[in-house]
Amino acid sequence: MNFLKIGEEILEKHIRIVLNSYFGDVFETSEYYNVACNEPGCGDNANNIYSKRGFILKTNDPWVYYCHNCNTSTTAIKWMKTHFPVNYKNMMMDVMQNKRDTNKSNISFTQKKGSSDRDETYDTKGFQKLTKFPDCVQYCEDRKIPKEIYSKWYYCTTGIYYGRIVITFRNKQGRTYYYQCRSFNNKNGVKYLSRFGDHNSIYNYYNVDPELPVVILEGPIDSIFVENSVAVTGLKLKGDKLKKFKKTYFLLDNDKSAFTKATELLCDDRKYVFNWVKFLKDYPCDKKIKDVNDFILKNLHGIEKLTWDIIEPYFTNNPMDKMYFIVKDEPKKKPKKSFGTSGCF
Numbered sequence: 001m002n003f004l005k006i007g008e009e010i011l012e013k014h015i016r017i018v019l020n021s022y023f024g025d026v027f028e029t030s031e032y033y034n035v036a037c038n039e040p041g042c043g044d045n046a047n048n049i050y051s052k053r054g055f056i057l058k059t060n061d062p063w064v065y066y067c068h069n070c071n072t073s074t075t076a077i078k079w080m081k082t083h084f085p086v087n088y089k090n091m092m093m094d095v096m097q098n099k100r101d102t103n104k105s106n107i108s109f110t111q112k113k114g115s116s117d118r119d120e121t122y123d124t125k126g127f128q129k130l131t132k133f134p135d136c137v138q139y140c141e142d143r144k145i146p147k148e149i150y151s152k153w154y155y156c157t158t159g160i161y162y163g164r165i166v167i168t169f170r171n172k173q174g175r176t177y178y179y180q181c182r183s184f185n186n187k188n189g190v191k192y193l194s195r196f197g198d199h200n201s202i203y204n205y206y207n208v209d210p211e212l213p214v215v216i217l218e219g220p221i222d223s224i225f226v227e228n229s230v231a232v233t234g235l236k237l238k239g240d241k242l243k244k245f246k247k248t249y250f251l252l253d254n255d256k257s258a259f260t261k262a263t264e265l266l267c268d269d270r271k272y273v274f275n276w277v278k279f280l281k282d283y284p285c286d287k288k289i290k291d292v293n294d295f296i297l298k299n300l301h302g303i304e305k306l307t308w309d310i311i312e313p314y315f316t317n318n319p320m321d322k323m324y325f326i327v328k329d330e331p332k333k334k335p336k337k338s339f340g341t342s343g344c345f
């Protein structure tokens with residue numbers, strides 16, 4: 001069994017079981033677990049019960065166990081194997097089970113604790129390679145989505161995701177950790193129906209360089225066209241998970257609800273947000289632009305991907321710039337309650 005091939009979801013599940021079972025006091029962030037080192041002879045925690053110098057670093061690939069007291073340094077998997085052989089064995093059985101499911105459905109899933117009662121193997125059995133469906137391929141081509149990306153997507157032919165294009169979220173190893181199913185031939189129901197349960201739902205999360213500026217968008221398709229970017233799938237921002245990134249820049253859609261969110265980010269949180277008004281002044285388009293993908297399709301400059309050099313000048317964290325995010329009411333509708341009550345001055 002290759003040590004490096006255990007998916008993070010499975011590893012995390014079993015590490016959590018170990019920490020809950022054998023460690024009284026665990027400090028946890030999105031990047032690491034901090035515990036009293038359990039290496040025999042280390043003595044961490046012996047004199048001072050508050051001393052905790054063992055770390056499981058989730059930011060390393062593979063995850064690492066490290067102790068600042070005894071200088072133990074090993075992979076988290078080997079640490080499991082050495083100290084918790086029974087848990088290690090259970091984890092390996094999970095890996096094998098996952099492999100079998102992978103071979104069956106071509107996708108790997110492990111239900112995390114807290115996920116819904118849905119039978120995911122059943123729900124996803126209609127997932128078929130998108131490239132088998134010419135109308136789906138046309139849809140992707142029309143949006144200039146690169147073939148190497150959409151060829152890893154699916155189209156669902158049965159069940160709860162019937163008639164939807166399945167956008168897969170993959171980690172560095174190519175393993176699917178999440179999926180978002182966009183309505184296509186089935187116009188009933190919601191536009192997006194995503195994987196059930198408690199999972200990381202940030203697109204491209206594992207593939208960006210966290211040291212560089214990370215651009216945060218709303219939709220996976222938009223994220224394809226922005227360098228070093230992730231998509232948070234909707235406007236609910238995944239705060240804790242985004243802490244992994246040193247510098248974050250929000251490039252939300254060019255629409256009303258996104259403007260409201262942008263104002264909040266700008267005024268309440270002093271985050272950097274993208275100023276579409278200024279950007280479209282410098283990069284004019286014939287038609288109204290609603291998001292990044294729309295810009296890629298309609299821009300007159302032949303821009304096929306937004307690099308950091310192109311977009312950097314248009315991010316602002318100056319609350320005064322909230323004037324660029326004023327929501328104009330549709331003329332025929334009755335005026336809604338006034339905007340901008342979350343004042344920043």
Ligand SMILES: [Zn+2]
Binds near residue numbers: 038054068072
């Ligand atoms: Zn130690």
